[in-house]
Amino acid sequence: MMRRPGPWILFGLLGAAGVVVAIRFFPAAFPIVTLDLAMDREAAVVRADTLARQYGWDPPDARTAATFGQTDPEVQSYVELEAGGRDAFVEFAERGIHQPYVWTVRRFQEGAVEESQVRFTPAGEPYGFRLRLSEDDPGSGNLAEAEARAVADGTAAEWGVDLSFFDLLESSQETQPGGRVDHTFVFERMDATVEDGRFRLRIRVAGERASELAHFVFVPEAFSQRYRDMRSRNDAIAFASQSVFVVLFLLVGGVGGTAFLMRKRLIVWRPALVWGAVTAVLLGLGIVNTLPLSWMGYDPAVSVQTFLAQQLVLAGATAALGAPLLAFIYLAGESLGRRAFPGHLQQWRFWSPQVAASMPALGRTAGAYLLLGTQLGYVVLFYLATSRLEGWWSPAEAVVQPDLLATAQPWLVAVSTSLFAAFWEESAFRAIPIACAALLAARYGRKSLWIWGAVVLQAVVFAAGHANYPQQPAYARVVELTVPALLWGVIYLYYGLVPTILSHFTYNLSLLSIPLFASSAPGILLDRVVVVAAGLAPLLIVVGARLKVGARAKAPEWAYNRAWKPPAAEEPDAEVESGAEAGAESPTPEVSSAARGFLARRKLVYALGVIGVSAWGAGAFSDAGGAPRLTATRSEAIAVAVDTLERRGHAVESWTALAQVASGRGDADQYVFDEAGAEVYESLLGTHLSGLRWIVRFVDFSADPEQRVEELHVHLDAAGEPLRLRHILPEARPGARLEEEDARVAALAAIQARYGMAPESMDEVGAVQTARPERTDWRFTFEDRAVLSEFSGEARLTVLLAGDEIVDVTRFVNVPEEWELARRDGEALRNLLNLSAALVLVLGFAGACVLSVVTWARRGLDTRLFVRAALLAAVALGLGQANSWPATEAIFSPAQPWGLQAGIAAFGGFLGLLVGAGVIGLGAALAHRWLGE
Known part of the structure; x- marks a missing residue:
């Protein structure tokens, strides 16, 4: 059909009409803030x-x-x-x-x-x-x-x-x-x-x-709570989509499909690694590119050299970790598609001169540009229509964005982001699920059901994954993006991944570069030229190939997926016989080399084992350094907290009790220990220093969003004795409007009742007034002259009043500013070193996993041992997660539904368990291979 001029003329008219509609109605469709x-x-x-x-x-x-x-x-x-x-x-x-x-x-x-x-x-x-x-x-x-x-x-x-x-x-x-x-x-x-x-x-x-x-x-505050509650529905849709994507698309389709193809030697990894590296390096350069803006968040306590090193390490980590991850997604999408659709042009050879010069390549490339006009017209008409619907909302935005121009190379933001989103999303959302469905259809039949079901599924999952944008109703983005995702899926099904990547790339590039064309800043012309050149590069490659080698009606046969042949199988590794025959000759140099490699790998396994056990022991048996050990159990802490609140007149039977352990190792603890010594530090534990303690929060997830702000916190020491009671009230809760002197009298009375301290022993440091809609809140801070009088740090007391209710009384140590600045500088350097070490560790684990999978594909890994080790690790990790669930639940926010937070936490734990068990299983099987050679 596409060889006839009629469909192309219609397609071209639709694309041109879309561009006209986009230009004509863009200001009316999109909420724009006009800035002078x-x-x-x-x-x-x-x-x-x-x-x-x-x-x-x-x-x-x-x-x-x-x-x-x-x-x-x-x-x-x-x-x-x-x-x-x-x-x-x-x-x-x-x-x-x-x-x-x-x-x-x-x-x-x-x-x-x-x-x-x-x-x-x-x-x-x-x-x-x-x-x-x-x-x-x-x-x-x-x-x-x-x-x-x-x-x-x-x-x-x-x-x-x-x-x-x-x-x-x-x-x-x-x-x-x-x-x-x-x-x-x-x-x-x-x-x-x-x-x-x-x-x-x-x-x-x-x-x-x-x-x-x-x-x-x-x-x-009531709006803020309603808005968070409203946004939770967006988050729930996006979470459901991301769960399906990770489990079904990435793990089952990507990992499982790639492993299946790897055993059959159907993987082409070098081009995927090159494109993954290119995309990741562009993202890393994007971080360096924003360095002029990053100074807005610079901490002057940190040296400039450390700050710059942080930015460079972050950029390097983005490139180093992103390259293999993106390469895997590209590899999975291309390999599965090559196996599933023999009639498609090979993705990695699409721009070879002989292929790019062909009519099929020209049609797929030109079609992507014509599709761009259609997409722009569609999105403008969509927003033009929905802006008139009751309950539909999208926040107004400014077209002119000078911060984009503040980067070193403004064009890089638009180009790198567009390439990253287009390449990985098309590989992950289009290629992997649709190709897997085609392979399953080839095996089990019912081709139409498998393939068209996957086309619809990927569209819905892709659209729902963007639902957490600030728009209403919660499904607004689902409705908007399902149509283009369906279109991209159909195009992939018939014409391969390249045209969908090009269409997606040019669409993103067009929208992201609008600020560059809306600005009149000096020097912006160069950035516009680069953006236009990047957008036209695929078409220029095709045109250049046609001029260089001549236009061709058909692509060569070797350019199609059906012509691709796997490389010849390598000979299996020679096995070392357990016993040497009598009269055998001395080992050859090759055997000696293999033996040396075996000994080196054995030493590496033993060394890593010693390091791992030592690190675990150092963390598990380190002493708390004078702080009392926790003796009260979780249930005992909750029971004491409930009793404390009931004696204060708070009924919390229907509330949810969330208990967590606080380490008590903050800046104040470190300052007192370093400057005043261990004796003073231990004397202040339980008074001005909290130490190891229980914090029991009482929240009401069933209340209206405006009322969920209310919380009751009970702090208990290591033995379960109450230390502090804090009551957080909604700002709209009515209350008294005390004058400053009346509030001060109430604050001093609360301190005397709680700690037995007379007003004469304290100096007032601050009196802060906060006007609420129907009450006045006060915060009074006093210095305790009898504590830490010989040091620059100050022992302080704070009383909070909400109306005439005392909602918090606490003691703490105010750390000197000079000491805190020095700490932040040292901490920044330590964090930088930790980040670098973590990067090396992650890359090492990733390399070991890749080596294990390659060894498994060559049938050199003990599969039974892998399964046993992975299952054992999964059981251990699962028990650990179940045991730590109360601590996970303790940080839930009442601003969002409990079920959503529990689902996110459980799914995150499941993924961690799955990945952790897999890595441990692969590591165990690889170590066994090395030690048993």
């Missing part, structure tokens, strides 16, 4: 430096980094879903009430605590700032609340904020270890609201100068 981006990155950095010099912000010789993006994506979700819709969100931005997109410029210096961040609107107007100051900085003097309020008013006027539209909502103060008093004022705008949300302004005064001015939007 008058400031570019360079201008933002220059303006931030000017403000830093004007106000004397440290550090003077600073590095700079800049990013452009949303201040708080949750605000957009709230407004669009519950507070007026997309038009209201755009209106707030246009009126200047809320700026959803801002420039943020960070000025920092290695080893310095001090840094500054400045925000600008897209038009280039200053929109806020934040200074980070050392807690040891005494400042130039302290102010009373009224004086600090005057500084805040002046700062607002300087930064173009008219406080006449605002009312004061919160006023707090905290005393830093260096003696500086910081005041925080939160104002609420009265002339504009967004349902239950509020537009607010925070101004902080550190000592005598302003250290922060920040615009933000208060989003009701």
